[in-house]
Amino acid sequence: MLDVPHELVEHVSWLIHARRRELKSPWRRPGCFKQALPALSHLRKNETFAQVGAGFGVSESTAWRYVDETLEVLTAWAPGLREALVGLGEGDFVVVDGTLIPTDRIAADEPYYSQKHRRHGMTVQVVARPDGTPLWFSRALPGRTHDLTAARAHGIVRACLTRQILVLADRAYQGAGATVRTPYHGHRELPDHYQRFNRVHARLRAPGERAFARLKTWHILRRARCSTNRISRIGRILQAVHTLLTCRYSG
Helix, strand or coil: CCCCCHHHHHHHHHHHHHHHHHCCCCCCCCCHHHHHHHHHHHHHHCCCHHHHHHHHCCCHHHHHHHHHHHHHHHHCCCCCHHHHCCCCCCCCEEEEEEEEEEECCCCCCHHHEECCCCEEEEEEEEEECCCCCEEEECCCEECCCCHHHHHHHCCHHHHHHHCCCEEECCHHHCCCCCCEECCCCCCCCCCHHHHHHHHHHHHHHCHHHHHHHHHHCCHHHCCECCCHHHHHHHHHHHHHHHHHHHHHHHC
């Protein structure tokens, strides 16, 4: 009943098998396939370890061990920013935007409060292809961090400038310079050629926004119950998952 491709579960199972061989413990009671399922279920449904254990007929501690070991394997498969941009160069473009991962915080945790979203959370920058395929997820920063500040801190602007990759972003990235293009805005009516530019810009960016829709299908990003220190790890894990899915569809 898990709504993820069967091939993805098999691929994760092979990664677990390779990891067990490295640890010289290939024979364990649960099969690799049965260990991959609880981890993907945890990411997809954002269930607690007690719920995962009940669903797969194991104890809560065993469910935690299965999930933690599998997530550790997936983390190693997450590419860096430079690796994610391999194959792109002058003439190509990507879509960059930020998303907030809501967290359980109290009013005293001011750095984690996003004025834009009116809630506590951690912000993550996402680089996506024009068709909406996620390429790279940044590490998580406190929710009040501005998108432009985060993009510069993660080196997105510099990396795309080095490869001469055009970056399409929203107005939150105005002032980034380099190869970043943002829509025009003003309090008065814009000239016709500015409006035409904004329409073309929005049309090119729209498919790239699908990356966030794909991310939110993993319910763990809709409300993180873990420590804020582990959210960056979750982003890298989902990046590895989407990398495996991309390899599957590209053959």
